[in-house]
Amino acid sequence: MKEVRPIDFRKELKLFIDFPHELYKDDPNYVPELYIAQRDLLTPGKHPFHDHSKVQLFLAFENGKVTGRIAAILNNNHNAFNNSSDGFFGFFDCVNDQETVELLIGAAEKWLKEHGATTIIGPMNFSTNETLGLLIEGFDTPPVVMMPYNAPYYLELLENAGLKKKTDLLAYDVPYDTHNDRSVKLLDTLEARLKRSNIVIRTINMKNFWEDAAKARDVYNQAWSENTGFVPMTEKEFHHMAKDLKMILNPDFCLIAEQEGKFIGFALGIPDLNQILIKIRRGRLLPFGLFKLLTGMKKIDRLRVLILGVVEGHRKSGIEACLYGRIIKNARRHNIKGAECSWMLEDNYLMNNAIEQINGVVYKKYRILEKSI
Template sequence: MTDLTVTPVSGRADTTAFIRLPYAVYRDDPHWVAPLERERRAFLDPGRNPFHDNGTVQLFLARRSGKVVGRIAAVVDPRFTERHDPKCGHFGLFECADDPEAAAALFDTAAGWLGERGLTRMLGPLSLSTNDECGVLVDGFGGPPTMLMPHNPPYYPGLLTRCGFTKAKDLLSWRIPMPADGEPPAAVRRVAERALAAPDVVVRPLDPGRFDADLAAVKDIYNDAWAENYAAVPMTDREFEHTVQQLKPIIRPELLQIVEVGGDPAAFTLWLPDTNQALAAAHGRLTTFGLPVGLVRVTRAARRIDRTRAVTSGIKKEHRNRGLAAAMFAQAQRAAFRLGYTESELSWILEDNRDANRYAKAVGGQLFRTHRLYERSAG
């Protein structure tokens, strides 16, 4: 093989190479949806992505005879080490040609960087935490990814196992065709009706007139509900505000359902239009030579979005086992039906989250995609 080097990303040219490598990796993949380059540049910028307020990220590029063939991020998240494992770091943003030597060099370099910081275990891909994209696609390659879900070539799982990684956890995606009448199955409706029969329980959509207050309540529920989830870390105020600003243009108030118990927010579910159905038309750029070519394409394609993704949900611990999930999901599904969507995706759900997976089956969900988190030693 020709000479191979792995070096830290340094400067704008390296950052651009890091961002644009996927265009080579996915050149022949009809399902890949190119992210917007300006969004990726902001994501990697410590001055614009509040993850960097707490976490430390080092990017690396692999080159063979001067040509970029792979990339990786090594990540230390103090919130994760404090909450889950003081000796565990992450890797993420991994992309690579079908080149086992380059993949091994990238993983070894990331592991070495983590080891220099006293970490002995490496988990990923987390790009850059469970609040972002997670996992390697290992099953369900037959279509384009849904928004904010990873996509990768089928050879990636083999690269990881050859490099000493083993399964840590699977993340499941369920596809739910919209019923002809927009109604959930009778058994789910009965659970929802029992929950709503309690005089102190109300399910309502996001109130645009009190957008900030409603979203603040969502953050509190999210951090409470996800506190004990596998690998989860709480979102800081800055991270949450940053995420809201990114999602605000596509949030449909009817698809963010909030449950109140005794007037206090207790649960929520957020469904979003699958913007990947429109984003594919931009080919990664909203402008070309200063002209809004991509923006025009995206605007036209957005009219054809017919799928939603249930991006995140949460129920405060003290309000579980009351049927609140059925109540709020039923309302979200009815709203999606009224808005003209023909199917929804529940993703991702931890493989051992028995209640959530049971609910996905109960509403007619079809398990159609699996992503996997991997682990190996570092240092």
């Protein structure tokens, strides 16, 4: 017998978080999420998303065994910012069974309709500010840090359940040995030109980390405001993210473009922790996972350029090239062998062209799906 029901949060949250470990136990490219991070993300009172929005978690069962999971998400800030009535689904994983998928999507749709949504969009965990997208190309390598992973059969199952493409997201591979040196060679010239406009590129000041982080949030909310599905980060959400990132941050990969003290752009690259997490069983730091994490940090040889944006009015002035060039130059000093630039909207031609100019190549694609309900 197959059924989908809301979880008993106190008793079944662990089941919800752990289901992907069972589903992908024989997949060499699967990277388990850290249990403690997933638990805090999903728990009201632990993550600031729950201060303004609602989430309902569902599990699918067949004869008492978990066969799938999904989260129905009502993002009130998204709907207020975009003047919409969208609902979202996320944390979606399932066995290769059409009936199970339709039961999961049906449960999420029903809950969202009851809360006033007229569209279901996903997967998103919880918004464009967190992990999102369905992997549709590039199943041959593990995901990098904070990027999703799923089996190839997901797309067909979801399309058969009535969902259609909304947009695609791109991940670019920029290998150390083939990237174009142009942005590095021109770096001094470009930065000299920017200085004539009183624009400087600098690393984040770790002594004034929170002051810089607050200004970076303003740039983030401005630079990405016109992107599909964007919702501004609240002060508490940005603080929560920055607090986590600070623990692994290398200032050489957190760069700020500043004009007379005003932030007009910034870029953030983070080490690919997934090179370590892939070895941590079921995402548990204890008893041995923490040791693997601490000892493995120095061996990471890949970077994810997570954020790079410039505010309107300063684009196409060379700032983007300077930020990329400085990151590439700094990466050499830290023995980084390559980077992933992700994710990029497929129609963000300005930024995609900038990555392609340094020989970045699309090697993974992710899809956001939608359906009227």
